[in-house]
Amino acid sequence: MKRKIIIDTDPGQDDAVALFLALASPEIEVQAVIAVAGNVPLARTGENARRILEMAGFPHIPVFCGAPRPLQTIQTTAEHVHGPTGLDGIDLSVPPAMPLQTRNGVMYLIEAVRNAEPGELTLVMLGPLTDLALALTLAPDIAERICEVVLMGGAWSELGNITPAAEFNIYADPHAADIVFSAGIPLVVLPLDVTHQCLTLPERLAALRANGNRCSDAAVDMLSFSERFDLAKYGWKGAPLHDPCTIAWLLQPDIFGGRHVNVSIETESSLSLGMTVVDWWKVTDRKPNALFIRDVKADAFFELLTTRLATLP
Numbered sequence: 172m173k174r175k176i177i178i179d180t181d182p183g184q185d186d187a188v189a190l191f192l193a194l195a196s197p198e199i200e201v202q203a204v205i206a207v208a209g210n211v212p213l214a215r216t217g218e219n220a221r222r223i224l225e226m227a228g229f230p231h232i233p234v235f236c237g238a239p240r241p242l243q244t245i246q247t248t249a250e251h252v253h254g255p256t257g258l259d260g261i262d263l264s265v266p267p268a269m270p271l272q273t274r275n276g277v278m279y280l281i282e283a284v285r286n287a288e289p290g291e292l293t294l295v296m297l298g299p300l301t302d303l304a305l306a307l308t309l310a311p312d313i314a315e316r317i318c319e320v321v322l323m324g325g326a327w328s329e330l331g332n333i334t335p336a337a338e339f340n341i342y343a344d345p346h347a348a349d350i351v352f353s354a355g356i357p358l359v360v361l362p363l364d365v366t367h368q369c370l371t372l373p374e375r376l377a378a379l380r381a382n383g384n385r386c387s388d389a390a391v392d393m394l395s396f397s398e399r400f401d402l403a404k405y406g407w408k409g410a411p412l413h414d415p416c417t418i419a420w421l422l423q424p425d426i427f428g429g430r431h432v433n434v435s436i437e438t439e440s441s442l443s444l445g446m447t448v449v450d451w452w453k454v455t456d457r458k459p460n461a462l463f464i465r466d467v468k469a470d471a472f473f474e475l476l477t478t479r480l481a482t483l484p
Contacts, residue, residue: 181209181298274418
């Protein structure tokens with residue numbers, strides 16, 4: 172039986188590769204994609220999501236636009252990593268042909284969860300958590316109907332990648348993250364602790380390129396652009412590949428390892444705003460609220476990614 176998912180995303184090259192992986196996986200049914208402001212502004216993310224669906228041959232999957240800005244904080248974007256389009260590295264001269272849905276993405280999300288059977292829908296969150304936080308605020312009844320939320324965000328031992336303390340997706344809307352982490356929904360968190368192990372080493376990109384299809388080529392071209400920033404930043408032989416880890420966890424959870432712990436979001440301190448405070452050693456009496464993943468078999472992850480993307484156009 173296929174797992175039905177809704178993907179909330181802010182493409183972003185790594186978001187695009189995550190979409191490719193989901194679309195290439197027969198175990199998953201992508202019911203809809205919701206674009207949120209994050210890596211680049213909302214107008215760009217809505218366009219980018221449609222480009223990726225068209226490139227992969229899935230123009231029938233509806234794309235909605237959600238929140239254009241965070242709940243309270245000043246908007247933070249990441250063009251310095253992804254380029255002004257968010258998908259720099261590939262040809263973007265032709266606009267997407269598929270339409271953007273007119274219904275607001277947050278309202279669609281509420282309706283979709285209410286219309287689904289309890290526990291039927293999984294939400295995959297690849298950007299700031301603004302849309303889900305708004306949906307939970309407007310319709311708190313949906314929390315108990317969601318199967319689980321699988322998200323890329325946060326860090327423990329790897330600290331921050333946008334500030335010394337905070338990972339980008341959480342920092343971009345920490346108040347939204349606080350609402351989601353406090354909602355009682357089953358959470359699976361793929362943090363920097365995992366994604367920093369999934370490096371786009373030259374031989375891994377070469378294997379992806381060897382697939383010879385347009386989606387694999389586009390993935391390599393996009394990642395070759397965005398990795399320039401990370402290679403200079405970290406000095407590693409490859410850049411971390413973040414968002415596809417969420418889809419890989421849905422497909423092969425056995426290649427990951429973690430534990431159920433309490434994760435709280437810092438929303439007050441200007442110094443550590445957006446920090447994920449992870450009670451890994453269970454030194455408090457705070458109830459575990461998330462499966463926090465810290466280990467991954469990186470070679471198996473890239474084998475899965477390469478094999479699946481080969482099936483796309």
